[in-house]
Amino acid sequence: MKATLDLRRVGLGLVAPVLAILVAFVVTSTVLLLAGDPVVEVWTQLLTAPRPRLVVAIINGASVYYMSAIAVAIGFRMNLFNIGVDGQYRIAAFAAAVFAGQGWLPGPLNVIVSLLIAVVVGAAWAGIAGWLKVSRGVSEVISTIMLNAIATGLVSFLLFRVADSTAGSNVTNTKTIPTSSQVPGFALVPGTPNKVYGFILLAALVGIAYWVILNKTRFGYDLRATGRSETAAVASGVNVKRMVLTAMVISGAAAGLVGMPLLFGQDYSYGTTFQPGLGFAGIAIALLGRNHPVGIAFGALLWSYLEQQSNGLQITVGVSSELVFIIQGVIVLAVVIAYEVVRRAGLRMEQRKVARQLSDQPGSPTPEGVTV
Amino acid sequence: MVAPAVELQGITKRFPGVVANRDVTFSVQRGTVHAIVGENGAGKSTLMKILYGVLRADEGTVRVDGKPLALHGPSDAIDAGIGMVFQHFMLADNLTVLENVVLGAENLHGIADRARAEIERISAGYGLNVHADDLVADLGVGIRQRVEILKVLYRGAKILILDEPTAVLVPQEVDELFDNLRELKSEGLTVIFISHKLDEVLSVADSITVIRRGTTVATVDPKSVTSRQLAELMVGSELPSASTHVSTVTDRPLLAITGLTLAGAGVRDVLHDITLTIHAGEVLGVAGVEGNGQAELVEAIMGMREPTAGRILLEDQDISDWHTREIREAGVGYIPEDRHRHALLLDAPLWENTMLGHQTESPNVKGVWVDAAGAKAGAERILAEYDVRTPSIYVTANSLSGGNQQKLIIGREMSYTPKVLVAAHPTRGVDVGAQAAIWDHIRRARREGLAVLLISADLDELIGLSDTIRVILRGQLSAEFDPDVVTAQDLGAAMTGADQREPGAVADDPGTRHTEAGRETHGVEDGQ
Numbered sequence: 001m002k003a004t005l006d007l008r009r010v011g012l013g014l015v016a017p018v019l020a021i022l023v024a025f026v027v028t029s030t031v032l033l034l035a036g037d038p039v040v041e042v043w044t045q046l047l048t049a050p051r052p053r054l055v056v057a058i059i060n061g062a063s064v065y066y067m068s069a070i071a072v073a074i075g076f077r078m079n080l081f082n083i084g085v086d087g088q089y090r091i092a093a094f095a096a097a098v099f100a101g102q103g104w105l106p107g108p109l110n111v112i113v114s115l116l117i118a119v120v121v122g123a124a125w126a127g128i129a130g131w132l133k134v135s136r137g138v139s140e141v142i143s144t145i146m147l148n149a150i151a152t153g154l155v156s157f158l159l160f161r162v163a164d165s166t167a168g169s170n171v172t173n174t175k176t177i178p179t180s181s182q183v184p185g186f187a188l189v190p191g192t193p194n195k196v197y198g199f200i201l202l203a204a205l206v207g208i209a210y211w212v213i214l215n216k217t218r219f220g221y222d223l224r225a226t227g228r229s230e231t232a233a234v235a236s237g238v239n240v241k242r243m244v245l246t247a248m249v250i251s252g253a254a255a256g257l258v259g260m261p262l263l264f265g266q267d268y269s270y271g272t273t274f275q276p277g278l279g280f281a282g283i284a285i286a287l288l289g290r291n292h293p294v295g296i297a298f299g300a301l302l303w304s305y306l307e308q309q310s311n312g313l314q315i316t317v318g319v320s321s322e323l324v325f326i327i328q329g330v331i332v333l334a335v336v337i338a339y340e341v342v343r344r345a346g347l348r349m350e351q352r353k354v355a356r357q358l359s360d361q362p363g364s365p366t367p368e369g370v371t372v
Numbered sequence: 373m374v375a376p377a378v379e380l381q382g383i384t385k386r387f388p389g390v391v392a393n394r395d396v397t398f399s400v401q402r403g404t405v406h407a408i409v410g411e412n413g414a415g416k417s418t419l420m421k422i423l424y425g426v427l428r429a430d431e432g433t434v435r436v437d438g439k440p441l442a443l444h445g446p447s448d449a450i451d452a453g454i455g456m457v458f459q460h461f462m463l464a465d466n467l468t469v470l471e472n473v474v475l476g477a478e479n480l481h482g483i484a485d486r487a488r489a490e491i492e493r494i495s496a497g498y499g500l501n502v503h504a505d506d507l508v509a510d511l512g513v514g515i516r517q518r519v520e521i522l523k524v525l526y527r528g529a530k531i532l533i534l535d536e537p538t539a540v541l542v543p544q545e546v547d548e549l550f551d552n553l554r555e556l557k558s559e560g561l562t563v564i565f566i567s568h569k570l571d572e573v574l575s576v577a578d579s580i581t582v583i584r585r586g587t588t589v590a591t592v593d594p595k596s597v598t599s600r601q602l603a604e605l606m607v608g609s610e611l612p613s614a615s616t617h618v619s620t621v622t623d624r625p626l627l628a629i630t631g632l633t634l635a636g637a638g639v640r641d642v643l644h645d646i647t648l649t650i651h652a653g654e655v656l657g658v659a660g661v662e663g664n665g666q667a668e669l670v671e672a673i674m675g676m677r678e679p680t681a682g683r684i685l686l687e688d689q690d691i692s693d694w695h696t697r698e699i700r701e702a703g704v705g706y707i708p709e710d711r712h713r714h715a716l717l718l719d720a721p722l723w724e725n726t727m728l729g730h731q732t733e734s735p736n737v738k739g740v741w742v743d744a745a746g747a748k749a750g751a752e753r754i755l756a757e758y759d760v761r762t763p764s765i766y767v768t769a770n771s772l773s774g775g776n777q778q779k780l781i782i783g784r785e786m787s788y789t790p791k792v793l794v795a796a797h798p799t800r801g802v803d804v805g806a807q808a809a810i811w812d813h814i815r816r817a818r819r820e821g822l823a824v825l826l827i828s829a830d831l832d833e834l835i836g837l838s839d840t841i842r843v844i845l846r847g848q849l850s851a852e853f854d855p856d857v858v859t860a861q862d863l864g865a866a867m868t869g870a871d872q873r874e875p876g877a878v879a880d881d882p883g884t885r886h887t888e889a890g891r892e893t894h895g896v897e898d899g900q
Contacts, residue, residue: 216744218737225728228717234676235706235714236729237697347770354771357763 013295016342017288020335027330028323041317046309052191054308059188059196061304062297063203064261064275068282069300070210071254073291075140077214078227078247084129084144085255086279087151092122093259094155094174097270098162100263101175110181115202115260122256123249125151130248134241140248148279159270173271183264199261206254207293223247255279284332290339303328375438377402377531377562378423378454383432385418392418396432396588398581400531405553405563407573407594410583410606414803416566419583420533423564424456425449436531455529457520459536463508470504473523480527494525499555513661514545518552531562538572542661543831543864550576568606568804570599582606606804620653621839625685626823627673627792632682632692634668634847642668643847646682650792650823655814657826657838657855659863665847666827667709670796673825674706675699686792700729705785707778709796709827715781716769723751723765725780730788750787758783759809775806782813793817796827811837831860845869
């Protein structure tokens with residue numbers, strides 16, 4: 001019984017993203033046709049198997065996106081829209097970079113303490129929005145957007161103060177992390193010297209923790225209940241205000257980790273070139289992956305794949321790589337609609353099924369009859 | 373022989389997986405009140421929607437005045453002279469009666485003096501006592517309903533469908549409505565009246581059609597049947613009754629509330645100086661017109677609202693400033709008024725629903741971890757013991773019928789060793805079968821020594837189940853009524869304040885009977 005139900009549910013779950021990707025394919029092709037661009041060549045470029053060097057880049061990009069999407073998903077599961085992952089990861093990465101660059105602690109210990117700092121700073125920054133919502137009723141959407149702007153300004157301002165400006169360069173960076181605290185990568189992909197971030201393990205850990213906390217703990221139950229029906233959660237004894245604050249803080253803590261693979265595995269400092277916009281990608285990926293740790297992993301890979309594969313478009317077929325934003329945008333729009341359509345269809349299917357199974361039972365079942 | 377006003381023949385309507393109506397056949401004579409009765413879910417509403425053109429029948433014909441009618445939408449029905457008064461009023465509060473009536477029918481009599489004259493004419497002609505320039509917000513439930521009727525008449529309806537019109541009324545208003553219906557009938561209009569309250573149907577209808585499981589089982593003459601026979605036609609089996617038999621009331625107070633006050637936004641308190649005691653084995657029923665403080669009383673007890681003053685004692689512990697979760701853990705079971713909003717996670721599987729509200733209690737959790745195996749075993753047990761009809765514990769709560777959802781909720785609340793059960797409208801919107809089961813469970817709770825606070829709008833249910841009845845009016849509790857001697861009329865009078873008693877005055881003698889509470893009806897305008 002359970003197995004069949006779950007299979008059906010998985011099937012239903014797959015329908016929506018597949019539909020969304022198809023819609024994106026059609027819309028993008030139409031755009032290309034209207035613009036008079038070579039449709040076939042564009043898709044050939046996008047769909048040929050990536051070179052090993054690109055495979056590494058895709059995996060690395062995905063691991064960062066993954067954590068960002070998980071941070072967003074924590075909020076989503078409670079109907080909280082943490083738009084502020086973007087600001088949270090940047091301010092956290094900056095704080096961790098400043099600390100790690102000092103090299104006050106030896107090797108791995110430096111890394112661990114820096115991670116803790118990132119978590120605390122991200123949590124605190126998100127906590128401001130949580131506190132405003134709980135105490136003043138400020139919508140978290142508004143406050144996190146504001147906090148993003150503030151974080152951007154604050155980080156630029158502070159970066160200028162602590163910058164370790166190398167002579168002859170206009171790039172502003174924090175001090176480079178000592179070699180002993182740089183996290184080595186894994187040579188997972190043959191055929192390229194490039195390595196996969198060591199912190200891909202951190203991303204996996206975050207995903208597992210997300211799943212376990214949400215599905216296996218009392219706290220996770222309360223959180224999901226609040227997301228499904230706040231009124232029912234209140235009546236069941238959930239302290240919703242505390243829950244909002246806690247969820248926001250945890251989401252921020254996860255957001256704090258987003259920049260860590262970049263910091264410790266690639267850039268080794270925080271500077272003006274540190275990758276921006278991860279938080280917004282996280283929102284899209286969380287929607288696409290339906291807040292599920294595995295779904296999000298696929299979403300993150302798809303995002304990263306599209307981005308890396310589109311890099312060559314300009315050179316090979318003469319089409320701007322910004323095309324990929326159209327694809328991504330359409331996917332997100334389509335997936336939101338498709339999920340709702342599929343959800344309703346699923347509900348109807350289930351109600352029909354329950355009605356059918358009950359009418360198949362002869363007469364009214366005795367209590368013993370229903371016991372499984 | 374004149375053709376019947378409405379004639380339905382062989383109406384069948386299928387929804388995916390269910391047949392809502394099967395071969396429904398009956399006819400309604402002009403100038404009569406024809407009642408359609410059946411339990412919830414029997415298919416009454418579907419049938420009326422077909423007649424009003426909201427849904428289309430898969431098979432069968434509808435004839436009006438002998439002419440077959442193709443209904444593609446409500447406008448076709450209106451053109452054919454069919455009007456419908458829905459259970460939930462569709463009036464804009466901040467507009468006047470006139471504005472509400474002409475809304476959407478502006479081209480009939482304009483929007484000003486001609487319309488006003490027409491409204492006054494209809495109102496006077498049928499004794500509706502509706503005034504065109506009253507603001508709807510100031511009107512009570514009874515008058516609002518008459519405005520709805522007037523709206524339909526204004527659009528030229530000769531056949532009126534009333535969907536459960538008495539559900540929102542107190543007994544005095546029901547009498548007024550019935551007077552109106554007789555007036556309409558005498559003017560040659562035809563009324564189709566949907567209900568499941570049998571005594572009402574027997575008193576007003578000229579003819580009764582019984583629907584069971586989507587099909588018409590009989591059309592009977594109200595003069596020749598008793599309400600019991602009618603009910604048996606509806607259910608198709610022996611009927612349960614709400615009475616509780618032997619008293620199990622002890623002298624051990626389990627829930628004692630003293631001086632409970634909840635300040636409101638305006639000058640008047642939402643709850644004012646509420647004092648009540650429920651003993652082990654006692655069911656205390658609270659009657660009242662909706663919106664008089666029942667919901668707030670329940671929320672204050674459950675810790676969802678902070679009382680302004682007063683104490684709530686559970687046994688000998690003051691729980692008035694406890695949090696909801698602590699109150700639930702201490703043994704207060706809670707059946708909320710609105711099960712979809714407050715008692716269920718509709719998208720979650722049943723086994724997650726049977727732990728809702730008890731997600732800190734065994735067998736659902738071990739320490740900080742959810743014990744899924746324990747919770748699922750608990751769910752299986754609750755569903756079996758409380759006869760929740762479902763194929764498995766993995767389907768979502770959304771896929772169950774209302775009665776099964778409610779049985780699940782009651783089973784859940786009874787399964788974690790409660791001392792007190794707070795039940796708000798436990799049988800609202802469930803079918804007769806589930807209602808009987810729910811009554812049984814409340815009786816069992818009482819036998820097992822629980823203190824039960826029963827809030828209900830169904831006076832028969834209150835009289836049948838309660839050991840003591842109090843009436844709540846404008847946030848204050850009335851004297852105690854003895855359910856063995858009190859009548860629905862007495863309670864109705866107290867609910868509207870028509871009994872001229874000082875509300876909140878507690879009689880010394882719990883057996884006080886409110887005699888001759890007064891037939892002069894005031895409506896509930898001041899009770900709102």
